[in-house]
Amino acid sequence: MSLIRRSVEALKGYTPGEQPIDPAIVKLNTNENPYAPSPKVAEALRGITLSGLSRYPDPMCVALRKRLAELHGCSLEQVFVGNGSDEVLALCTRAFVENDGTIGFFNPSYSLYNVLAEIRDVGQHAVSLNDDFSWPIDAAVVELTDDPGCSLFFFTNPNAPTGRLCPREDVRRFCAGFGGVVVVDEAYVDFSSEDCASLALELDNVLVARTFSKSYSLAGLRLGYAIGAPALIEALYKIKDSYNVDGIAQVLGLAAVTDQGWMKDNAARVVATRERLCAALEHLGFRVCPSQANFLWVEPPAMEAKEMFDALRAHRILVRYFPGERTGRFLRITVGTDDHIDRLLSVVNTLCSGV
Ligand SMILES: Cc1ncc(COP(=O)(O)O)c(C=O)c1O
Numbered sequence: 001m002s003l004i005r006r007s008v009e010a011l012k013g014y015t016p017g018e019q020p021i022d023p024a025i026v027k028l029n030t031n032e033n034p035y036a037p038s039p040k041v042a043e044a045l046r047g048i049t050l051s052g053l054s055r056y057p058d059p060m061c062v063a064l065r066k067r068l069a070e071l072h073g074c075s076l077e078q079v080f081v082g083n084g085s086d087e088v089l090a091l092c093t094r095a096f097v098e099n100d101g102t103i104g105f106f107n108p109s110y111s112l113y114n115v116l117a118e119i120r121d122v123g124q125h126a127v128s129l130n131d132d133f134s135w136p137i138d139a140a141v142v143e144l145t146d147d148p149g150c151s152l153f154f155f156t157n158p159n160a161p162t163g164r165l166c167p168r169e170d171v172r173r174f175c176a177g178f179g180g181v182v183v184v185d186e187a188y189v190d191f192s193s194e195d196c197a198s199l200a201l202e203l204d205n206v207l208v209a210r211t212f213s214k215s216y217s218l219a220g221l222r223l224g225y226a227i228g229a230p231a232l233i234e235a236l237y238k239i240k241d242s243y244n245v246d247g248i249a250q251v252l253g254l255a256a257v258t259d260q261g262w263m264k265d266n267a268a269r270v271v272a273t274r275e276r277l278c279a280a281l282e283h284l285g286f287r288v289c290p291s292q293a294n295f296l297w298v299e300p301p302a303m304e305a306k307e308m309f310d311a312l313r314a315h316r317i318l319v320r321y322f323p324g325e326r327t328g329r330f331l332r333i334t335v336g337t338d339d340h341i342d343r344l345l346s347v348v349n350t351l352c353s354g355v
Pocket residue numbers: 030031083084085086087110156160185187210211212213219222223224
């Protein structure tokens with residue numbers, strides 16, 4: 001007899017992007033922010049004492065939640081803070097899906113969702129995006145009506161790995177038509193022109209999930225949150241680990257969120273570099289999906305995506321390649337500093353002219 005649950009034994013698990021140790025590698029593969037977190041975070045870090053670490057952290061993250069509630073113009077009861085937004089997503093699969101239920105998401109979107117469904121050992125309902133990676137909103141609602149067990153839907157916006165933004169009114173139509181909980185995963189929203197926070201505060205079945213990993217440059221901290229109806233937030237609080245967010249993360253997250261100017265300035269720099277990269281790649285003949293995120297989803301000209309991935313890697317530039325029918329012709333390139341992007345473009349220029 002196996003010691004491991006059958007469904008766990010069958011799991012492949014999530015494959016995170018590579019984290020190379022060689023500092024000479026230009027790392028454009030996991031959508032991190034190339035700029036440092038706010039100096040207010042450094043100041044808060046210096047204020048952390050060893051004796052403070054001997055105490056458990058606030059299990060309810062009240063100081064940070066209050067600040068986030070102020071930011072979003074909502075109440076404390078409408079904010080949940082987690083150990084990265086990945087934890088928030090995982091808790092949603094435990095709070096909102098029955099054991100014989102189904103989790104929905106668009107394909108392609110964030111590759112963690114189907115892993116979360118496998119971990120929960122529940123069904124998956126992947127709704128295909130259109131050929132240009134836009135959303136078949138009304139058809140999706142009809143398709144999901146035929147799957148009443150689908151009680152949770154992850155709607156990534158801007159989408160990953162494509163970077164496309166779905167207009168808020170389309171997201172609203174989807175949320176109004178779907179019978180279960182919709183988690184609008186806004187990991188990349190600070191690089192975008194529009195957000196759906198207001199939907200989470202208006203509609204009883206919507207949560208908006210955010211992360212400190214991208215625009216706040218704090219992927220190493222593990223901090224994310226959700227806003228939405230108090231009943232949904234309360235459900236997440238009932239099932240979380242006792243101390244799911246460590247004390248250092250609470251203090252540094254509070255400092256980061258307080259310095260909105262720093263975050264917004266860095267996001268604007270990333271957006272400016274994204275637009276320059278987009279124009280340069282299009283000029284070289286790449287097909288570039290319109291992006292409102294801190295990465296570009298591109299199809300290289302006259303060369304297989306995997307071949308270009310390997311060639312870039314040989315030049316110590318790491319981007320992301322997702323094998324598969326919908327994704328295998330594309331590369332996802334994180335927007336780095338201008339210097340990173342100049343190095344990338346110089347190698348890509350050589351590769352394209354050698355074709
Ligand atoms: C769409 C999306 N959601 C959530 C996350 C995870 O964020 P966190 O680092 O807060 O767990 C990522 C990370 O890449 C992502 O791409």
